[in-house]
Amino acid sequence: MMERLRISSEQTRTILKDGTEVVAQKIETPRPIPGSTAHHEAAHVVASGEIVEATIIPHGDALGSARPVRMTAASAAAAGAMGHGGTGWDRFITENYLGVDWGTAKSAARAALSGKEDLMKEVAIVLEQEGTIGQYHVEEAKKRVSEKKQGIYPMKLEIYRSGRRVESITTKSYHGEVVISHLPTVSESGARDKIK
Numbered sequence: 001m002m003e004r005l006r007i008s009s010e011q012t013r014t015i016l017k018d019g020t021e022v023v024a025q026k027i028e029t030p031r032p033i034p035g036s037t038a039h040h041e042a043a044h045v046v047a048s049g050e051i052v053e054a055t056i057i058p059h060g061d062a063l064g065s066a067r068p069v070r071m072t073a074a075s076a077a078a079a080g081a082m083g084h085g086g087t088g089w090d091r092f093i094t095e096n097y098l099g100v101d102w103g104t105a106k107s108a109a110r111a112a113l114s115g116k117e118d119l120m121k122e123v124a125i126v127l128e129q130e131g132t133i134g135q136y137h138v139e140e141a142k143k144r145v146s147e148k149k150q151g152i153y154p155m156k157l158e159i160y161r162s163g164r165r166v167e168s169i170t171t172k173s174y175h176g177e178v179v180i181s182h183l184p185t186v187s188e189s190g191a192r193d194k195i196k
Contacts, residue, residue, distance in 0.1 A: 003180045007155070007173050020161055024178055027154040027170065034124035037064045040084040042124035044068070045138060047078035047112045055132040062089070064127075073098050074112045077105035082113065082120075118145045151175040 005014050011025040034042070037056045041064045045054045048068030056064040063086060068075050076094045080087040080102070094105045113120065122141040126133055152172055157180065159167040171178060
């Protein structure tokens with residue numbers, strides 16, 4: 001028997017027609033709160049499209065840095081476009097190396113970052129967690145953002161019969177639903193069949 005359960009909150013309790021109770025709960029992994037340097041560098045990373053690496057580990061006078069595969073005025077001005085401080089070097093590179101007006105570069109950066117706020121936040125969290133990241137980390141961040149938009153979350157399901165837990169499984173939700181392909185059965189002797 002297959003059941004499709006709608007997940008309406010962090011924890012949802014459902015009683016099925018046969019009396020089986022299913023408690024579904026999102027699995028939340030604690031994650032760091034990104035600081036200002038992580039947010040600054042995340043803007044550069046996302047505007048760059050592809051990076052060699054980015055770091056929030058201070059070196060020299062810099063609190064962090066991002067090395068794009070290809071430097072553009074939009075990627076150089078991205079942190080300034082998002083209102084982050086510490087953009088003196090970014091502005092210097094934009095105007096003196098790339099030869100682009102700072103205001104024009106910030107406008108291009110805002111356009112490049114439009115609609116990518118969730119990705120910038122995710123990259124900032126990864127930077128805060130890892131310290132230094134590469135393109136692999138950016139691709140994983142994109143995947144997590146995409147999954148979140150599709151309602152894909154890790155879930156823990158606790159299945160009860162007659163008030164007794166008979167199974168605990170982990171799965172993923174999709175568009176706010178969890179599908180259980182096989183519910184466990186409990187025979188009169190108390191033995192249980194596993195969920196496949």
